[in-house]
Amino acid sequence: MSRLRLILGDQLNINHSWFRERGADAADIIYVLMEIRSETDYVVHHAQKVLGIFAAMRGFANALRAAGFHVHYIRLGDADNQHHFINNLRELVNRFGISAIERQQADEYRVESLLLGASSELGIPVSCVDSEHFLADREKIAKKYADKIPRMEFFYRELRKQYRILLDENNQPIGGQWNFDQENRNRWKGDPAIPEWYALSADLTDIWQEIQSCGVHTMGDAQAANFPWPITRAQAKAWLKHFVENGLPNFGEFQDAMTTQSPRLFHAGISFALNIKLLHPLEVIHAALAEYEAGRVSISTVEGFVRQILGWREFVRAVYWARMPHYAELNELQHHRRLPRWYWDADTKMNCLHHAISQSLDGAYAHHIQRLMVTGNFALLAGCAPDEVDAWYLGIYIDAFEWVEMPNTRGMSQYADGGLVGSKPYAGSASYINKMSDYCKGCHYNHKRRHGEGACPFNSLYWHFHVRHAQRLARNPRIGMTYKLWGKMSEQEQTLTLTQAEIYLKKLDNL
Ligand code: FAD
Ligand code: SF4
Numbered sequence: 001m002s003r004l005r006l007i008l009g010d011q012l013n014i015n016h017s018w019f020r021e022r023g024a025d026a027a028d029i030i031y032v033l034m035e036i037r038s039e040t041d042y043v044v045h046h047a048q049k050v051l052g053i054f055a056a057m058r059g060f061a062n063a064l065r066a067a068g069f070h071v072h073y074i075r076l077g078d079a080d081n082q083h084h085f086i087n088n089l090r091e092l093v094n095r096f097g098i099s100a101i102e103r104q105q106a107d108e109y110r111v112e113s114l115l116l117g118a119s120s121e122l123g124i125p126v127s128c129v130d131s132e133h134f135l136a137d138r139e140k141i142a143k144k145y146a147d148k149i150p151r152m153e154f155f156y157r158e159l160r161k162q163y164r165i166l167l168d169e170n171n172q173p174i175g176g177q178w179n180f181d182q183e184n185r186n187r188w189k190g191d192p193a194i195p196e197w198y199a200l201s202a203d204l205t206d207i208w209q210e211i212q213s214c215g216v217h218t219m220g221d222a223q224a225a226n227f228p229w230p231i232t233r234a235q236a237k238a239w240l241k242h243f244v245e246n247g248l249p250n251f252g253e254f255q256d257a258m259t260t261q262s263p264r265l266f267h268a269g270i271s272f273a274l275n276i277k278l279l280h281p282l283e284v285i286h287a288a289l290a291e292y293e294a295g296r297v298s299i300s301t302v303e304g305f306v307r308q309i310l311g312w313r314e315f316v317r318a319v320y321w322a323r324m325p326h327y328a329e330l331n332e333l334q335h336h337r338r339l340p341r342w343y344w345d346a347d348t349k350m351n352c353l354h355h356a357i358s359q360s361l362d363g364a365y366a367h368h369i370q371r372l373m374v375t376g377n378f379a380l381l382a383g384c385a386p387d388e389v390d391a392w393y394l395g396i397y398i399d400a401f402e403w404v405e406m407p408n409t410r411g412m413s414q415y416a417d418g419g420l421v422g423s424k425p426y427a428g429s430a431s432y433i434n435k436m437s438d439y440c441k442g443c444h445y446n447h448k449r450r451h452g453e454g455a456c457p458f459n460s461l462y463w464h465f466h467v468r469h470a471q472r473l474a475r476n477p478r479i480g481m482t483y484k485l486w487g488k489m490s491e492q493e494q495t496l497t498l499t500q501a502e503i504y505l506k507k508l509d510n511l
Contacts, residue, residue, distance in 0.1 A: 002028045002029070002030055002096050002097060002098050002099065003028055003029050003030070003098065003099065003100050003101070003102060004029075004030050004031075004032055004089070004092060004093070004096070004098045004100075004101045004102070005018060005029055005030070005031050005032065005101075005102045005103070006032050006085075006089070006101060006102070006103040006104075006115075007031055007032065007033050007057075007060070007104070008103075008104070008106060008111065009033070009035075009039065009053045009054075009056075009057050009276065010053070010107060010275060010276045010277060010401055011104050011131055011276075011277055012056055012057065012060040012233075012276050012277050012278055013131065013132065013133055013277035013278075013280070014060070014063060014064075014233055015132075015280065016104070016131070016132050017132060018102075018104075018129075019064070019067070019069070029069070029070065030070050030071070030072050030092075030096055030098070031061075031064055031069055031070065031071045031072070032071075032072045032073075032074070032088075032089075032092060033057050033060070033061050033071070033072075033073050033074070034073075034074035034081070034085070034088050035054050035057065035074060035075055035076040035081075036074070036076075036081065036082075036083040036084060036085065036088065037076075037083035037084075037214075037216070038083055038084050038085070040076070040211075040216045041216070041217070042110070043391050043394045043395045044217055044218065044219055044391075044395045045218055045219070045395050045400075046218060046219055046220040046360075046361075046364040046395060046396050046397065046398060047208075047211075047218040047219065047220050047221065047222035047223075047224075047364075048220060048221070048222060048223060048227070048229065048363070048364040048398050049218075049364055049395075049397070049398045049400065050211055050216060050218055051204055051207060051208055051211065051222055051224060051227065052227070052229050052231060052272060052276075052364075052398055053276060054076065054207050054211070055202065055204050055207055055227065055231045056231040056232070056276055056278065057073075058073070058207070059231055059232045060232075061073045063232070063233075072092065072096075074088055075210065076210055076211060076214050076216070077210045077213065077214055085111075085114060085115065085118070086114070086117075086118055086121050086122065089101065089118065089122060090121070090122055093122055093124060098124065099124060100124055100125045100126070100127070101118065101119075101122070101124060101125070101126040101127075102126075102127050102128075102129065103115060103118075103126065103127070103128050103129075104128070104129055104130070104131040104132075105128055105129070105130055105131050105138065107131070107317075107401060107402075107403045108401060108402045108403055109320070109321075109324040109325055109328075109402065109403075110402065115128075131277070133277050133280060133281070134281070134314060134317060135159060135162075135163065135281055135282065135310060135314050136159060136314045136317070136318055138317070138321050141318040141321065141322060142318075142321040142322045144322075145318055145319070145322035146322055149318070149319055149322060149323075149420050151423065152311055152312060152315045152421075153178070153179065153311075155311070155314070155315045155318065156178075156307060156310060156311030156312075156314075156315065157178055159310050159311070159314060160173070160178075160306075160310060163282070163310070165285060165289070165306060165310060166289070166299075166302070166303060166306060173303075174299060175299035175300070175303065178303075179303070179307070180252070180299065180300035180303045180304055181304070181307075183252065183253070183300040184252040184253060184255045184256065184300060184301070184304045185255070185256050185436075186253045186254055186256075186257060187254075187257050187435060187436055187437070188254045188257035188259055188265060190261075192250055194261070194262045194264075194265055194266065195242075195246035195247050195266070196246075197228065197264065197269065198230075198238060198239045198242035198243070200227070200228055200229065200230060200235055200239070201226040201227065201228065202226075202227040202231060203224075203225055203226070203227070204222075204224045204225075204227045205224045205225050207224070208222050208224035219344065219361065219395060219396065220360070220361040220362070220364055220396065221361065221362050221363075223363075228363070229272055229273075229364075229398060230272070230273045230278060231278075232278070233278045233279075235278075236270070236273035236278035236279050237279070239269070239270065239273065240268075240270055240273070240279060240283075240284060240287055241287070243268045243269065243270065244287045244288055244290075244291050244297075245291070245296075247264075247266045247267065247268060248266070248268075248288060248291055248297055248301065248302075248305060249266075249291075249296060249297050249298075249301065250266040250301075251266045251267065251268070251301050251304065251305055252298065252300050252301030252302075252303075252304040252305065253300075253301065254266050255267075255304055255368075255369075256369045256436050257369075257436055257437065258352075258356075258367075258369055258370055258373075258374070258433075258436055258437035258438075258439065259437060259438050260351075260355055260437075260438055260439065260442065261438075263359040263363055263365055263366065263367070263370075264365065264367060265367065267367045267368075268284075268305075269365065270284060271397075271398075271399030272398045272399045274309075274313075274399075275399050275401050275404065281309050281310070281313065281314075284309055285306055285309055285310060288302050288305050288306060289302060289306075308368075313404065315421075316403070316404055316407035316408055316411070316412075316421065317403050317404065317407075319407045319411065319417075319420055319421055320402075320403045320404075320406060320407050321403070323417075323420070327406065327407070327410070327411075327417065328390075328406065328410075330386070330410060330416045330417045330418070331385070331386050331416050332415060332416050332417060332418035332419075332472075333383070333414075333415060333416065333425075333469060333472070335380075335383040335384055335385055335386060335414070335416070336383070336385050337382055337383045337384045337385060337505075337508070338384065338385070338388060339379060339384045339385075339388045339389060339392055340382070340384075340508040340509050340511070341509045342357065342509070342511075343357060343375070343392055345357075345361075346358035346361060348511055349443075349444035349445065349511060350378075350443065350444070350445060350456075350457060350458075350511055351439045351440065351442050351443035351444070351445075352374045352433050352437065352439035352440070352443070353374060353375065353378060355439060356370040356371075356374040356375050357375065360375075360396050360397065361396070364396065364397055364398035365397065365398060365399075366397070369436065371393070371397075371408070371413070372412065372413050372426050373426065373428050373432060373433065373436070374433065374439075376389070376393075376409065376412075376413030376414065376426065377413075377426060377427060377428050377458070378457075378458070378461075379413075379414065380413065380414050380415065380425060380426070380427055380465065381427060381458065381461035381462055381464070381465045382461060382505065382508055383465070383468075383505075384414075386409070386410045386414045386416040389409055389410070389413070389414055390405070390406055390409050390410055393405050393408075393409045394406075394409075407420075407421050408421070412426065413426060423476075423478055424473075424476055424478040424479050425465075425469075425473070425479075427462060427465055427466070428458070428462070429456075429458050429459050429462035429463075430445075430447035430448075430456040430458045430459050431447070433447070433458065434447045440456075443456070445457065447459075450463070450493075450496070450497050450500065451496040451497055451499070451500035452496075452500070455500055457504045457511055459497075460497050460498070460500035460501035460504060461501050461504060461505070463486060463494075463497045463498065463501065464497075464498055464501030464502070464505070466479075466482055466483065466486060467486070467498060470483065
């Protein structure tokens with residue numbers, strides 16, 4: 001009788017303790033990976049996301065085989081593929097005489113719930129182990145935050161203390177403060193030069209043809225002949241090294257900057273490799289700390305980078321597991337509009353949105369501020385339904401997995417959780433976008449105008465948003481100033497602004 005170990009597409013962690021087991025005890029283990037339609041079809045994914053995950057899974061299976069493990073791999077196009085975890089497992093249990101199944105904790109609620117029922121469906125024991133990837137213990141945090149979720153800042157400080165990161169001998173933060181965000185907010189004006197991405201170009205045409213011939217519906221450009229993302233651990237490590245040496249030194253200062261000249265500026269582009277577990281968060285943090293210790297990176301930059309991984313990434317996962325499944329239904333602001341049609345083709349005259357969306361369709365990537373302050377901000381101001389916004393973000397980005405996508409989208413960006421992730425809505429007018437980018441220069445709209453000919457839609461929608469949610473938001477001390485400014489505007493100016501917003505809301509698809 002054999003044991004079956006299931007490896008999901010985002011569990012490609014070769015350093016998991018499973019793979020240290022050798023000898024007689026491990027000889028009867030069959031490792032199983034499967035490409036199935038229930039995973040390709042639960043949302044419309046970007047072509048690069050489906051392709052990247054399948055290519056990485058196939059590479060991982062080959063690496064396991066080369067290391068002597070027994071692997072059974074089900075391809076998308078295999079005739080006997082049942083395209084469902086449980087149905088495929090049932091077939092394998094019979095075929096190989098499997099007496100027990102072992103699995104790693106799934107990161108998505110949808111998959112974890114399904115697999116929790118596997119034992120009773122299959123009639124054999126199914127045990128579960130930790131994925132050994134995250135830095136905060138999921139059960140402990142889900143319990144601890146069941147009633148009250150702390151602000152990210154305090155969650156992050158606790159983890160810094162637990163892992164002794166950037167602390168002096170007295171447990172105090174190196175550099176004298178926990179947070180250097182204030183120093184990390186510059187616009188990029190062409191200097192320093194933006195580094196090239198680490199060059200990768202795998203030819204994945206055969207996998208792409210299989211995906212297409214099976215009829216999987218995707219969005220965006222597959223770039224199958226020249227696939228640019230890391231799909232093996234060796235590639236991911238080389239990519240990380242290239243980033244810490246070339247991008248990290250300027251990461252902090254230009255973290256919030258946006259430009260038409262580069263989709264990524266000084267950002268790492270490591271979220272895909274991290275989320276499918278080719279990289280471990282601690283190794284990423286240590287690679288950044290080594291640059292700081294060598295004197296090549298400032299404290300504000302390294303702290304800003306560590307905060308993203310040890311802070312935000314772990315925090316959003318904590319919120320997700322403390323609040324699912326209820327979290328997926330939250331709609332605090334009662335937003336119900338459809339997402340404008342140009343979110344799927346970038347065909348809008350608004351330059352910032354055109355750029356952020358077209359680069360996402362081309363490359364399955366946008367950096368954090370583009371996601372938050374351009375695409376997310378517009379959907380928030382226009383009052384789009386969180387379900388629609390979630391589905392778009394879950395599909396379009398190569399790094400999108402629900403545990404990290406949903407708290408960022410529904411929580412941080414759409415404020416649909418009423419302030420669990422962020423303490424106020426991330427709503428901004430054109431003045432923020434103009435301050436942090438060069439988008440407004442080439443735009444059809446005028447970033448200075450609130451109403452009238454060519455007025456930037458962000459401006460009137462910004463005020464419309466605040467006026468329609470005044471009851472809920474005006475008492476928030478972090479937004480009070482906005483309402484004071486509104487109060488100082490003449491009645492005529494207020495009316496013209498709100499009327500302009502109404503006009504734009506009626507023709508959202510044609511902006
Ligand atoms: P960098 O800016 O270089 O940051 C380094 C790493 O820090 C990232 O790779 C990521 O692992 C981590 N990180 C940074 N910010 C966050 C954050 N807010 N939450 C979690 N991790 C963070 N990230 C995803 O991994 N998957 C998603 O589906 C996703 N959806 C998002 C949706 C919205 C609306 C917003 C506002 C943010 C979303 N993020 C998501 C967070 C963030 O935008 C991406 O992690 C980041 O842009 C990935 O690019 P990078 O590797 O160049 O990041
Ligand atoms: Fe975006 Fe408005 Fe600037 Fe145009 S003017 S790029 S729409 S913020």
